Amino acid sequence: MSDSGKTKYYVLMEELKKEIISGEKKPGDRLPSENQLSEVYHISRHTVRKALSILEQEGYIEAEHGRGTFVSRKAGRKKGSGNIAVITTYLSDYIFPRLIQGIDQVLTENGYSIIIKNTGNSRIKESRCLEEILEKDVDGLIIEPSKSEILCGHRGLYDKLDFYKIPYVFIQGYYAQMKSKPHIRLDDCMGGYLVTKYLLDLGHEHILGIF
């Protein structure tokens, strides 16, 4: 029964973390109160608080004054860079500002940020963008192909995305060689919202589909 070698708060912290990760305690569930934990584990309340403070710091739980301590609703999310790259042909023309607004909305809701690039509809610049993106670590990519409907001149870069398991979605067009990759046409803010939700699903579930 001995938890040798470890500190008391560390033992309790790991026990609670295990319950959360295993699913025994689900997001939104309430933990026993600090007094209850101190009784059950035969440790002082201060030691309980030390254990809880670590879990709170790491994002597993959230304490609410007067209400209790709860399992965080976004627990278990692995941490990538938290950045999604968005590559369009132009930044300020047509519907792109609103498109980006829609994308930003759903990304912010999910704790991601946009890294924005534009190609000026030039395939050379698209290559450069993709190379930059591959150097930084991004969690996903939304790209409007430049001069679509034509051959993709840098297939190798997209292969690299596949290799690194970076999910990507085409918008407003696709390359003939890559019909099997997800792509979508959209024309407003809502479209940006939806395509981004889809991308995040890709990242979380690693399931591919075709529109």
Add this chain to the structure above:
Amino acid sequence: MSDSGKTKYYVLMEELKKEIISGEKKPGDRLPSENQLSEVYHISRHTVRKALSILEQEGYIEAEHGRGTFVSRKAGRKKGSGNIAVITTYLSDYIFPRLIQGIDQVLTENGYSIIIKNTGNSRIKESRCLEEILEKDVDGLIIEPSKSEILCGHRGLYDKLDFYKIPYVFIQGYYAQMKSKPHIRLDDCMGGYLVTKYLLDLGHEHILGIF
């Protein structure tokens, strides 16, 4: 002499933080021991530790068992991420699309990328944006203050930018408390181009000026 309204650990924490940011305590310097602090401030050692734990968590100090507590040396920062954050109030309205285009132009020329965020002109969202930015590592920040000309409600976050030596430039307004920080008004693509050049100069040469 009363520091009314705040908790004791918070008062001590801010006092120490001020000394570090102002340069009174320099990186590598040793802080008074926990016992000394508890005597000088007439508070218990536990309360001192609470204050120190926050500073340690935020990266200002580092405690070494048996030796003492020291101001963090990490003012030097790591290699650049190549990302510059741009925080505006809105994404698709007014001149922002063209502004961003101008910013992107000079950043791309210099091998940087934009991470874009928007606040919806809400100071609460501005806080969240700044916290996110601080977690990722960005090399610089261009920010349009939300509800400018009013008091800055989260001065601490900007202090942190200073501490980590992340250069930032205000556009379209500034907080009254921070008149000495660089700011600029601009109204088009060219403005975005110029302000960004200026930011990069800040980052490269660490020279401050006032517009």
Add this chain to the structure above:
DNA sequence: TAGTGGTCTAGACCACGCT
């Protein structure tokens, strides 16, 4: 009003680094 988390005290013992 009862229960919760947040702050704070005044102790204690331990593990570590130095000299």
Add this chain to the structure above:
DNA sequence: GCGTGGTCTAGACCACTAA
């Protein structure tokens, strides 16, 4: 051996939430 930070106890009072 001495001072340092790290762990831990057994209390106390407060602020907040909900029944």
